[in-house]
Amino acid sequence: xxxxxxxxxxxxxxxxxxxxxxxxxxxxxxxxxxxxxxxxxxxxxxxxxxxxxxxxxxxxxxxxxxxxxxxxxxxxxxxxxxxxxxxxxxxxxxxxxxxxxxxxxxxxxxxxxxxxxxxxxxxxx
Numbered sequence: 001x002x003x004x005x006x007x008x009x010x011x012x013x014x015x016x017x018x019x020x021x022x023x024x025x026x027x028x029x030x031x032x033x034x035x036x037x038x039x040x041x042x043x044x045x046x047x048x049x050x051x052x053x054x055x056x057x058x059x060x061x062x063x064x065x066x067x068x069x070x071x072x073x074x075x076x077x078x079x080x081x082x083x084x085x086x087x088x089x090x091x092x093x094x095x096x097x098x099x100x101x102x103x104x105x106x107x108x109x110x111x112x113x114x115x116x117x118x119x120x121x122x123x124x125x
Contacts, residue, residue, distance in 0.1 A: 002026075002114040006094050009119030012084050020119060022077040022094030027052070027070075032097050032107035035068060035079045037121075039090040047092075048079060049110070052102025062088075084123045091118035 008020040025033065034049035048058045048068035056068050067080040077094055095112035 002096065004094050004096060004114055004116035006092060006116045006119040009092060009121045011122040011124065014084055014086060014123055014125045016084055016123075017080070017082040018084065018121060019081065020079040020092055020094075020121075022079075022096075022116060023075060024116070025075060025077070025096040025114065027072050027075055028098055030099050030102035032099050032102060032110040032112070033070065033077050034095045034107070034110065034112060035077075035092060036095060037088075037090045037092045039087060042090075049107045050077070051104050051107040052099075053104070055104035055107075057104060057108055081121075084121075086123050086125045088121055088123050091120050093118040 004024040006022050031052045035047050036044050038044040047062050050056045050068050065083050069078045094116045096114045097110050097112045099106050
């Protein structure tokens with residue numbers, strides 16, 4: 001059973017940085033992993049994804065501030081966030097899914113079935 005666990009959330013001032021971590025997914029040969037957030041009053045948004053081939057996709061809204069990476073040896077997914085803005089507030093969830101081919105265009109449309117409980121990010125202006 002896959003149990004994803006996020007950590008690293010917290011309360012920061014605008015302009016500060018946070019790095020989120022996600023553990024619990026045992027990487028196989030082909031997978032997609034993603035970070036999602038849901039700001040208050042808004043729909044859930046995928047902010048970044050990474051494929052097992054190392055290719056990444058980052059949402060246009062955050063691409064100049066967020067970086068997704070992974071440490072396959074330690075089964076850890078990261079989301080480095082800099083220059084926080086108040087609109088970054090909300091729970092951040094990681095998700096993982098084994099796929100037929102772990103490449104970028106597969107992961108862009110991946111339907112994730114494994115989710116973490118989320119870690120809260122609060123940004124004060």
